[in-house]
Each structure stands twice: as structure tokens, then as C-alpha cells.
Amino acid sequence: MSKPNPLQINFCGVRFENPFCLSSSPVGNHAEMCARAYDAGWGGVVYKTLGLEKSFRVVMPSPRLNAYNYGDKRVIGLQNTEQITDRPIRDNLRDLAWLKKSYPNKVLISSIMGYDDEDWAELAKMSEDAGADLVELNFSCPQMAHKHAGHRVGQDFHAVEMFTRVVKNATRLPVIAKMTPNITDMVPVALAAKDGGADAISAINTIKAITNIDLDSFTPMPDIHGNSAATGFSGPAVKPIAMRFVSDLYNSKQLNLPVSAIGGIETWIDALHFLLLGATNIQVTTAIMRYGYRIVEDMIEGLTDFMNDRNIGSLDELIGQAARMIVDPSEFDTRHQVVAVVDPEKCIGCGQCFISCRDGANQAMKFNAAKRKVEVDETRCVGCLLCKHVCPVWDCISHKEVDTLTTRHAAIF
Amino acid sequence: MKTNIDPVKISEFKCMREPLSLEAVIRESNRCLLCHEAPCSAGCPAGTDPGRFIRQIRFYNYKGAARTIRNNNILGGVCAFICPVEKLCEKECSIKALEDPININGLQRFVVEYGKAFSLEPMKVSSKNMGHVAIIGAGPAGMSCASSLATLDYDVTLYEQEQQAGGIARYYIPAFRLPEETLNDDITNLLSQGVKISHGKNLTYIGTITDLMKRGFDAVFISTGLSKPFRLELLEGYINVTDYLSFLRNIRHDFTAPELKNKNIAIIGGGSVALDAAVSASAAGASRVYLISLEHLKELPADQEEINLARLMNVIFKAGSQITRVVAEDKQITRLTGIETDWKEPDNYHPSNARQIQGTEFSINVDLVVQAIGTCPDDKITRFARGVEIMGKGTIVTGSDFSTNLPGVFAGGDVVSGGATIVQAVGDGKKAAESIHNYLNKRRANQ
Numbered sequence: 086m087s088k089p090n091p092l093q094i095n096f097c098g099v100r101f102e103n104p105f106c107l108s109s110s111p112v113g114n115h116a117e118m119c120a121r122a123y124d125a126g127w128g129g130v131v132y133k134t135l136g137l138e139k140s141f142r143v144v145m146p147s148p149r150l151n152a153y154n155y156g157d158k159r160v161i162g163l164q165n166t167e168q169i170t171d172r173p174i175r176d177n178l179r180d181l182a183w184l185k186k187s188y189p190n191k192v193l194i195s196s197i198m199g200y201d202d203e204d205w206a207e208l209a210k211m212s213e214d215a216g217a218d219l220v221e222l223n224f225s226c227p228q229m230a231h232k233h234a235g236h237r238v239g240q241d242f243h244a245v246e247m248f249t250r251v252v253k254n255a256t257r258l259p260v261i262a263k264m265t266p267n268i269t270d271m272v273p274v275a276l277a278a279k280d281g282g283a284d285a286i287s288a289i290n291t292i293k294a295i296t297n298i299d300l301d302s303f304t305p306m307p308d309i310h311g312n313s314a315a316t317g318f319s320g321p322a323v324k325p326i327a328m329r330f331v332s333d334l335y336n337s338k339q340l341n342l343p344v345s346a347i348g349g350i351e352t353w354i355d356a357l358h359f360l361l362l363g364a365t366n367i368q369v370t371t372a373i374m375r376y377g378y379r380i381v382e383d384m385i386e387g388l389t390d391f392m393n394d395r396n397i398g399s400l401d402e403l404i405g406q407a408a409r410m411i412v413d414p415s416e417f418d419t420r421h422q423v424v425a426v427v428d429p430e431k432c433i434g435c436g437q438c439f440i441s442c443r444d445g446a447n448q449a450m451k452f453n454a455a456k457r458k459v460e461v462d463e464t465r466c467v468g469c470l471l472c473k474h475v476c477p478v479w480d481c482i483s484h485k486e487v488d489t490l491t492t493r494h495a496a497i498f
Numbered sequence: 499m500k501t502n503i504d505p506v507k508i509s510e511f512k513c514m515r516e517p518l519s520l521e522a523v524i525r526e527s528n529r530c531l532l533c534h535e536a537p538c539s540a541g542c543p544a545g546t547d548p549g550r551f552i553r554q555i556r557f558y559n560y561k562g563a564a565r566t567i568r569n570n571n572i573l574g575g576v577c578a579f580i581c582p583v584e585k586l587c588e589k590e591c592s593i594k595a596l597e598d599p600i601n602i603n604g605l606q607r608f609v610v611e612y613g614k615a616f617s618l619e620p621m622k623v624s625s626k627n628m629g630h631v632a633i634i635g636a637g638p639a640g641m642s643c644a645s646s647l648a649t650l651d652y653d654v655t656l657y658e659q660e661q662q663a664g665g666i667a668r669y670y671i672p673a674f675r676l677p678e679e680t681l682n683d684d685i686t687n688l689l690s691q692g693v694k695i696s697h698g699k700n701l702t703y704i705g706t707i708t709d710l711m712k713r714g715f716d717a718v719f720i721s722t723g724l725s726k727p728f729r730l731e732l733l734e735g736y737i738n739v740t741d742y743l744s745f746l747r748n749i750r751h752d753f754t755a756p757e758l759k760n761k762n763i764a765i766i767g768g769g770s771v772a773l774d775a776a777v778s779a780s781a782a783g784a785s786r787v788y789l790i791s792l793e794h795l796k797e798l799p800a801d802q803e804e805i806n807l808a809r810l811m812n813v814i815f816k817a818g819s820q821i822t823r824v825v826a827e828d829k830q831i832t833r834l835t836g837i838e839t840d841w842k843e844p845d846n847y848h849p850s851n852a853r854q855i856q857g858t859e860f861s862i863n864v865d866l867v868v869q870a871i872g873t874c875p876d877d878k879i880t881r882f883a884r885g886v887e888i889m890g891k892g893t894i895v896t897g898s899d900f901s902t903n904l905p906g907v908f909a910g911g912d913v914v915s916g917g918a919t920i921v922q923a924v925g926d927g928k929k930a931a932e933s934i935h936n937y938l939n940k941r942r943a944n945q
Contacts, residue, residue: 156528156556157521433595436534454535457592477531477596 091392092128092385094400096343096366097259097284099218101192103128104400105356105381108287108347108368109196109221109263111167112378116180120187125378126385129192130184131368134169134223135177135208140200143171151306153296153322162322163371164296166307166314169198169226178215185216194261197252198223205248206255213256220258222249222283224274225265225290227317239265239290242277249281261345264288264330266323271330272337279342286334287345287368289327291317320371324349328362335363335408351380353387360400361407422494423468423484425449425461431481432458438472438482446471447495463487467495505810508674509753509781514807515579515675517611518604527556529593530600537590538602543925544642546571548587548602555605564613567606568621572645572688573638573924575680576667578607581921582770582801614683624692626653629716629938633657634704634882636695637665638920639911640721641688642927643934648691650935655715656693659700663688665723666912667920670746672774674781678751701882707907708884716941717934720883720894720902720909721927724873724917730766732821733867737829742771742870746778753782762786762863764834766821767870768793773804773813775868780811787813788862792839792852794818816860820852835861875913883907891916900930901937908934 092103106129107113107122119130136143146166153162170177185193195212197220199205205222212220224239238244245262252260262278264271266289275286293315297306305313327348334344346364350356351372359367372380397403427438434457442450449465450472461472473482487494508514518526536549547570554563567574581587583603591599628651633640636658644654662668664681689695704710707718727741742765748756763779765772768791779787789808791798795817798805808815818839825833838858842851875892886902886909887895893916894902894909901908910926912918 157525158528433531433592434533434537435531435592437531439534440532452534457537477593 088393089398091389091398092400094365096345097219097261099192099259101128101366102190103381103385104360104365104367105129105384106131106192106194106345106366106368107373108370109134109194109223110370110374111165112370112373114170115172115177116183119180119184122373122378122381123184123188123191126381127191127378129194129218129366131194131196131221132177132181132184132217134196134198134226135174135212136169136198137174137200137204137208140204141169141198143168145171146307146309148307148309151296153294153318153320160320160371160375162294162296162318162320163374164294164307164316164318165291166309166316169223174211178211181212181215181217185218192218194219194221196221196223196263198226199248199251202248202251205251209252209256209258209260213258217258219261220252220256221261221263221287222252222278223263223290224248224278225263225267227265227267227291227293227315239263239274240268242274245274246277246281249278249283253282259284261285261287263290264334265290266326266330266348267293270333272333272340275334275337275340275342279340283342285343285345285366286340287347287366288330288334289323289348291319292323292326294318319349320375321349321351324355324358328358331359331364332362332408332411335405336411351376353384353391356384357388357391357403358407360403361405362411363405363408365400365404420489421486422489423470423486424463424466424494425468425470425472426483426485427459427461427472428481428483429458431478433478433481434458435477437475437477441471441475449495463492465495505781505807508777508807508811513579513674513677514803515603515607518601518608520608522601523555523605523608526601526605527552529597530556531592532556533592537592538587538600541587541590542571543586543919543922544571544573544577545925545928546574546577546587546606546921548606551609552600552602552605555609560609560612561616561618563609564618567610568613568618568687569649571921571924572642573667573681573684573920574606575610575684576638576676577921577924578603578610579676579680580667580671582803582919584802586919586921610680610683620690621687622649622691624648624653625651626692628652628935630655630714631717631719631934632710632713632715633719633721634701635659635665635720635722635911635913636663637721637723637911638667638923639723639913639927639930640665640719641685642924643719643721643910643931644693644927645688645691646928646931647934648688648693650931652935654693656695657699657704658695658697661697663695663697670743670750670771670774672746672749672778673751674777675774701876701878704882706882706884707886707904711906716938717906717908719900719927719930719934720879720886720907720913721911721923722876722879723912725876726874726892727869728872728874729869730821730871732824733766733831733869735829736824736826736831736867738831738865739867739869742767742775742868743873745775745868746771749775749778749782753778756866758866759783760785761865762788763866763868764788764790764862764864765868765870766790767872768798768800768817769870769872770800770804772868772870773798773800773808775870776808776813777804777811779868780808780813786862787811788816788864789813790816790819790821790834790836792818792820792849793847797847816862819858819860820849820854822854822859831864831867833861833863834867835859872917873912874916879913883909899933899936900926901933906937908937 195217345366346359
């Protein structure tokens with residue numbers, strides 16, 4: 086007898102064969118793309134955001150994207166100026182209906198963005214009629230060229246609550262409210278969505294950002310015929326910010342809604358990080374834009390192996406496990422202190438730790454020029470472990486705890 | 499070790515070291531660990547300071563990197579092409595403990611060419627108010643000494659017997675290893691410092707050191723290099739025997755001269771020049787090229803890069819063997835007989851330490867024999883540098899500061915070392931310039 090699929094999950098009463106979904110973006114533009122994503126193994130699709138032609142003039146600039154590179158590492162982040170779908174609503178609804186009919190066991194989520202109450206209600210009804218399993222409310226697209234839509238709505242508690250309520254009244258489908266990260270604290274907005282009846286929160290949408298500037302024309306990029314804009318930034322570079330927001334949402338006792346996590350997820354480890362911080366569902370775009378739908382195979386296999394290796398039978402056993410450890414820094418136990426430990430056998434003598442400690446920390450690393458080896462001065466080491474992080478040999482520098490009752494530790498005394 | 503050597507390109511005189519793309523430059527500079535007290539920098543005899551210029555590349559300070567190279571090594575362009583990096587800077591690279599060393603010569607070439615393409619400002623012109631120095635021989639050591647002295651505001655005159663500066667880099671290193679344009683660019687930098695080069699002036703024309711001093715020079719630096727090839731007694735008196743200097747000089751740019759097509763060529767020697775001669779002969783269409791050396795394959799003093807290239811060019815290695823007999827008709831050698839050898843004592847590669855292995859005799863048909871077993875300085879040095887202490891083989895004796903026994907007379911490069919790398923000669927020239935400056939400072943203080 087085969088084991089039950091450990092990756093299946095219930096999110097808002099809907100069963101997903103795995104938590105991995107396309108997020109609402111260019112990776113889910115139309116039925117053919119979404120069908121290939123389902124075939125590749127994705128558990129669900131959040132279809133590219135629908136809008137009504139009468140309300141929005143969707144602007145599709147070109148060039149539309151710009152990459153954020155670091156050294157020789159390409160696209161550690163991606164800036165996109167694209168907006169919601171520019172296809173006619175009729176075509177998109179036909180695609181949604183075809184997808185649900187062709188893939189009844191896969192989850193279909195319709196992302197919508199209205200301009201006024203009537204729009205939101207109409208789009209929600211249309212989605213339900215087309216066969217969507219859930220509706221996601223796009224309160225957060227950072228580049229909608231409209232004063233009363235996109236992330237500007239997501240910053241307005243009242244609008245979020247009102248539009249959520251309108252949708253809830255218009256459809257029986259579970260409703261996910263998608264949050265903008267372009268805000269100091271996401272929890273009050275999520276609470277407003279909850280007040281409006283939202284069943285779940287998804288976060289984060291892209292971060293308004295500028296990724297590069299052409300040094301000949303002084304035009305920020307992408308250079309759209311002489312202009313540019315701060316628009317939606319995504320990819321691995323935003324993952325740490327997304328993790329913070331997801332844990333904030335999960336740890337809010339008052340909110341207590343399931344979270345669909347979005348932000349820089351490429352691998353099963355990224356996905357697992359978000360699950361551990363409280364996400365029940367995972368959405369991906371930038372990694373697909375870069376590597377294609379095929380990466381879901383590695384997410385599924387990798388996460389399944391991780392769970393099997395540890396006898397974890399269900400994702401429920403993982404969700405939120407790390408979020409519990411997120412506390413206010415004032416609650417840290419500072420009586421326990423560590424110092425760096427260098428393995429002289431593994432040290433290759435580059436001295437990066439020495440330079441970093443000398444100029445960026447506490448001058449606790451000694452460099453022996455003759456032997457080309459470093460040594461830790463334990464009386465100066467504050468245990469920040471900058472040395473460990475800059476060392477090119479991943480397992481050369483570790484740390485040990487020192488007894489602060491008997492040893493003088495630089496961080497305390 | 500570079501693996502992208504294409505024999506076809508060598509035959510077309512394309513350079514054996516491929517340039518790095520901008521992407522590869524960024525990748526390499528990001529791979530660099532930016533070591534504290536960088537061992538690569540300590541490994542450069544010329545003090546080019548790769549640790550510094552790679553850091554500058556890493557932080558997109560490309561012109562700064564070009565300045566570092568130019569200021570530290572006036573032959574920075576040349577060295578990027580011909581330095582045996584695997585034995586010097588790259589040998590010391592810390593990242594070797596983890597992966598391949600950083601492609602230092604590739605990065606060096608990139609920034610040198612970047613500096614040229616993006617109009618790096620000319621070098622500072624010497625004010626020439628610190629005194630007059632004559633340098634004999636505009637090869638690597640002489641040019642390097644001249645550049646450093648010009649930086650210190652000396653008035654420098656280089657005397658060169660050839661019509662162009664460059665020495666071994668211009669006349670004996672094959673064009674597939676070093677493009678002439680690169681050498682010319684380096685010389686342009688030197689000239690921009692206000693250094694004068696007096697061409698076509700051999701030692702007979704110059705006279706003696708005393709003559710130079712009478713003409714108002716405060717110090718002399720002798721960097722005449724090596725020009726007299728060693729010969730094997732066994733091969734004396736035959737017409738079709740030449741030395742690597744004449745051979746490489748003829749074939750450097752033109753693989754049709756001398757006519758080598760379908761000929762059998764034997765090269766005697768195992769150093770860089772022997773390999774250069776062998777590869778050139780093969781590129782010129784020789785039928786069979788033999789490289790006969792006492793050193794066994796892994797003991798060859800040539801760089802691994804050159805050995806790899808020779809193998810790709812079908813050079814037949816008779817490594818660990820020596821010539822024992824010559825068969826000739828009308829003073830023309832037609833056949834060489836040799837035998838394989840071993841060493842009596844380990845780690846001593848002197849001919850006297852070789853031991854023949856009986857039963858390993860071989861015989862090869864030859865049309866031309868090229869001797870590449872070393873060189874010594876020109877005999878005319880003894881007349882020019884009368885009073886300067888000279889060793890048995892004609893090399894000049896100096897202290898570690900490159901001063902000779904005569905006050906105000908300094909020497910460096912191959913005429914002192916007896917034969918080393920170009921980058922070593924550049925280093926000698928720089929250090930000698932410092933010594934000359936110290937010497938003249940002291941003299942000024944005593945006046």
C-alpha cells in the first residue's frame with residue numbers, strides 16, 4: 086500500500102494535491118500556459134488578475150522588465166512594470182472554464198481587481214460561474230496606473246474591508262485578500278480584510294523598487310522611452326522581507342487566518358521556510374519566469390524526501406513551527422554567549438574573516454602572516470560570527486558557547 | 499592551466515591566450531577571495547600587485563586597475579600574455595585550496611586593454627630634474643628600470659642596438675604568444691613618461707662606461723640580456739645547425755622563413771624557448787618535430803601551457819634523452835643518434851648528472867637541428883663594462899640591490915641572472931631603479 090501523499094493540504098476548505106501554486110502574474114496568462122503548469126505538477130494556479138475593460142485602460146509598456154544582478158549572479162531580483170491582464174474578460178473566463186473542466190482535481194484560483202463595488206462583485210460572480218475554486222483579491226499590484234486600484238487600495242484599510250465585503254456578498258467561494266508589502270505593518274490591513282469577511286491572506290505582492298540606472302542617459306531602468314517608474318520587485322532578493330511579513334501575519338492571534346506565501350520562492354527549502362513561518366500555501370512566479378514550470382518537480386520531490394526522512398506525515402506538522410520562535414529582541418536570553426571557533430585544518434588563509442572582523446566588527450581575529458592562518462582572540466570576540474558568514478569555506482568557522490559566569494565575554498563586560 | 503589552446507589559431511598567428519569576455523571578467527573577479535596580504539601579489543616578481551587590481555576590478559574600478567598595472571609594471575600588457583602565471587601569482591592563489599585559481603593573466607589583459615580602449619590618461623611625464631641615467635639595452639629589465647626612474651623624475655636615455663625596443667619580447671617571443679601591438683602599447687606608455695630611446699646604438703658605438711659618465715650620466719644600468727647561444731661540441735661545424743635565437747627571430751612573424759615545409763626538425767632543449775621553437779616549426783609545416791631534452795616530461799622547465807600546446811601541435815617529445823652521434827654528408831647532418839637518459843642523483847638536472855640507459859638507442863632523420871640549450875651575454879660586455887666584475891659565463895656580478903662593484907654602475911635582468919622570465923627582469927629593473935635613486939640621493943647628500 087502506498088503512503089498517503091504527504092504534501093496534500095487543505096486551504097480554505099479546498100484540497101490541494103500539493104501547496105505549490107502559480108501566483109497571479111505572467112506565468113498564468115492564459116489556459117495553455119496554466120495547463121502546462123498543471124501537467125508539470127503544480128497543485129494550483131492563481132490566474133492572471135482579471136479586470137473589466139470598461140474600468141481600466143491596462144498599460145503594457147516595453148521594455149517591461151529589469152533584472153537586479155549581483156556581481157556575476159544574474160536576476161537575484163526582477164522588476165516588472167506589467168499590470169493585470171490585457172486580454173478581454175470574455176476570453177479569460179472561457180480559459181478559466183476550460184481549465185476547470187480539463188483539470189477538475191487541480192485548484193483554480195481567480196485573481197480579480199475591480200474599480201468600484203460593482204466591478205468587484207461582477208468579477209467575483211464571473212469567476213465563480215467560470216468554475217474557480219477560490220477568489221484572490223488583488224489589493225496590491227504596485228503598477229496599476231490608477232488612483233483607486235492596485236496597491237493604493239491595499240494601503241487603505243477602509244477600502245480593503247469594503248471591497249472584501251462586496252466580494253463575500255457576491256460569491257460563495259472562499260476569498261483570499263492579497264496584501265501589498267509597500268506598507269509599514271501588514272497586520273492592520275489583513276485585519277481589515279478579515280473584518281470584510283476574507284477567508285485567507287496572501288502575501289507578499291511585489292515591492293515597489295528601482296533596480297538600475299543607465300549611466301549614459303541617467304534613466305532608471307527599464308527605460309520606457311525616456312521614463313521609468315518604481316514598480317514591482319520580486320525574486321530571491323525579496324524573500325527575507327516576505328518571510329518577515331508572513332510570520333507577522335501568522336503570529337497575529339487576532340488575525341488567525343491561513344496564509345498563502347509569496348516572495349522569492351525557488352526551491353523546496355524556500356517553500357519549507359515559509360511553511361515553517363506559518364504559510365499553508367505557496368505561490369511562485371519569478372522562479373518560473375527564470376527556470377520554467379519544471380522546477381515544481383524538485384519542490385515536490387525535495388519536500389517529500391525531507392518529510393519522509395523525518396517521518397513527518399503531513400504539512401500540518403510543519404506549518405508555523407519556526408514562527409513560534411520569532412520574539413521581540415528584548416526577550417532574548419543574553420546570558421548565553423558564543424565565540425567563533427576556526428578549524429585550522431580547513432582555513433585556507435585568505436584572511437577575509439580577518440578583514441571583516443577588523444573593519445566591520447570587533448578586531449577579534451588575528452592573522453598569522455607567516456603561516457597564513459587566523460586565530461580567534463576570545464577576549465575580544467563578541468560572537469557576532471561575521472567571520473563565519475564571510476568565510477569561503479562553509480564549514481571552517483563554527484562557534485562555541487562560553488560560560489559567562491566564569492569567562493569574561495566582550496559582549497557583556 | 500588554460501585549456502583553450504587551438505593549434506589552428508597558432509598556425510594563423512592568432513594568440514594562444516584567449517581574451518576574457520566582460521561576463522567572464524565579472525565572474526572571475528567575483529570568484530576572487532580578495533585575500534588579506536594577497537599571496538598572488540607576493541608571488542609576482544615584478545610587484546604588479548594582482549591582489550589590488552583584482553579588487554579594483556571586483557568593485558568596477560577598471561581604470562584604477564589599469565593604473566595599478568601600468569604604474570607597477572610597465573610591461574603589464576606583455577606580462578598578461580606571456581607570464582608563466584601557474585608558477586607565480588596563480589600558484590599562490592588561496593582559492594586553489596577549493597577550486598581552480600583565478601585567471602589572473604586574463605583579468606590583467608582585460609584591464610590593460612580597457613585602459614587603452616577608454617583612453618586612460620597619459621602617464622606623468624618625468625620632470626628630469628633628478629639627474630641623468632643611461633640604460634644599456636631596451637629589453638624588459640631596461641624598460642622597467644627606465645619607467646621607474648622616470649617616475650622618480652630622472653632623465654633617462656635607453657640605448658638599444660636594435661631598431662626597435664622590446665628585446666626578447668620583440669625579437670624572440672613568437673607572435674602567437676605575444677601580439678606585437680601589446681608590446682608597442684607598453685612602449686608607448688614608457689615613452690609618454692618622457693623616456694628617450696636611442697635606437698641602433700650597439701656597445702661599440704656607445705664605447706665604455708667611462709665614456710658615458712664623461713657625457714654627463716650620473717649612473718648606468720646595464721641590461722643587455724643574453725645574446726650568445728651555447729652550442730654542443732658534437733654539433734660544431736655543420737651547416738644545418740642553428741641556434742634558437744636565429745631560428746625564432748626568423749620565424750617569429752613568418753612561418754615560411756626559413757622554409758620548413760615537410761622537413762624534419764630536431765630541437766635540443768626543454769625550456770620555453772625550445773618549446774617556442776618546436777611549436778613554430780610545427781606551425782610552419784615541418785613534417786616531424788622532435789624535442790630532445792635531458793629533462794623528463796614533468797621536469798621540463800617550460801610552462802605547462804607551452805608543453806600542452808606543443809603536444810597539440812604534434813611535437814614528438816624525446817624527453818629524458820641526449821644526442822650521442824651525428825651522421826653527416828658534406829657538412830650536412832642527415833641523422834642524429836641518441837639514447838635515453840636518467841639522473842645519477844635526484845633533483846639535479848645538470849648534464850653532468852645524466853646517465854645513459856643502455857639498450858635505448860634511437861636514431862632520427864633530420865633536415866635541421868636547432869640548439870636551445872641556453873645563452874650567455876655578449877663578449878663585448880667585458881670591454882664596455884671594463885672594471886665590472888664578471889662571472890665565468892659572462893654574467894655580471896651584482897649585489898641584491900643590483901649594484902656592481904663600480905660606483906654608479908648597476909646591472910639587472912638576464913645579463914645578471916643568466917636567463918629568467920620577463921616578469922623577473924621587470925622586477926629587477928624596478929628594484930635597480932630604487933637602488934640607483936638611493937645611490938644618487940646619498941651622493942647628493944654628500945655634495
